Amino acid sequence: MKAIVGERYGAPERLRLEDVPEPALKDGWVLLKVRAASLNAMDWHTVRGTPYLARGSMGLTKPSSAVPGGDLAGVVEAVGAGVTRFSPGDRVFGTKRGSLAEYACAPEIQLAHMPASASFEQAATLPIAGVTALQALRDRGQVTGGTRVLVNGAGGGVGTFTVQLAAAMGAEVTAVCGTHNVELVRSLGAREVIDYSREDFNERDTRYEVIIDNVSTRRLSSLRRVLEPEGILVVIGGAPGNWVGPMVPVAKAALANIFTKQSLGFMMAKVTPEDLDVLARHLADGTVVPVIDRVVTLADAPAALSYLEQGHARGKVVVNI
Ligand SMILES: NC(=O)c1ccc[n+]([C@@H]2O[C@H](COP(=O)([O-])OP(=O)(O)OC[C@H]3O[C@@H](n4cnc5c(N)ncnc54)[C@H](OP(=O)(O)O)[C@@H]3O)[C@@H](O)[C@H]2O)c1
DSSP states (O other), rough: OEEEOOOOOOOGGGEEEOOOOOOOOTTTTTEEEEEEOOOOOOHHHHHOOGGGEEEEEESSOSSSSSSSSEEEEEEEEOOOTOOOOOOOEEEEEESSOOOBBBBEEEGGGGGOOOOOOOOOHHHSHHHHHHHHHIIIIIIIIIOTTOOEEEESSSSHHHHHHHHHHHHHHTTTEEEEOOOOGGGHHHHTTTEEEEETOOOOOGGSSSOOOEESSSSOOOOHHHHHHHEEEEEEEOSSSSOOOOSSSGGGHHHHHHHHHHSSSSSSEOOOOOOOHHHHHHHHHHHHSSSOOOOEEEEGOOOOOOHHHHHTTTTTTOSSSEEEE
């Protein structure tokens, strides 16, 4: 099969489209013909092997999976012994390391059925970014109708889902994004939009009950100043850097959390079949409409990863396979 391959850590431009063996089917696993994959920041991090301290889980000297990618949508080709939820021909979506390939083999528990009305490109956008947004709002933020939510970094993959899901929960959403995304995030359900290149949200006289910080562009003290005294800050994205930089906002929030009634902390999302089903229902009923920046071919996936790494993608970048 064709796949994007990077045997060693390095820039995404060094990845190559190559012929590799198809993955073997295992008990409890599902073999898929991948039809679309979506890219996440995690993918360029695992290609580069950064931050270096994360190499313990990515592979110490080289990537543990030569084929990058995580999110996918496709058609079931075959199922291993013990698989109960899927049959050949089913249209499914979920996550599996190595999704930038024509075939992938994933544990049953990492997949869910696609809504009949959805395209493979749409379904492939959902797993990591959609589940992260859902768990940040529902589980950490305990967002319900009327909750005042600030979303910092509203224009990207996680951000565009966060705005839509928060609006679907009835929250009053204020979104922070760049000029080129102002109209987009308003159309996704944000009541207020702050263009960070023109306005500082610290200068507004508003406090939020929940802040979802996807980008860690602001100091913890700035975020806390606009958070209610018993409000909840959910840190999703770390700061830039190859060494400890990404961990600094996370560590500061964890430390400050000990001394305040505000709830301050990092959240690591976990993709579950139940939450994939929740997102599938949102996609089916139109309360979530994935924002797709661009759709590229498998051969163009390395360039698309470089584009995503620049940090200003508009919603999701999708690879058609
Ligand atoms: N904790 C977890 O479980 C988890 C899960 C998924 C992702 N993440 C992390 O979350 C972060 C965001 O992921 P993503 O998929 O949304 O990334 P993405 O698609 O690359 O989006 C990043 C967004 O950041 C925005 N941005 C850049 N500078 C900004 C600023 N100064 N103020 C506000 N927004 C700014 C950009 O929008 P503009 O163009 O409008 O500036 C861009 O769209 C990444 O660091 C990723 O690693 C964490």
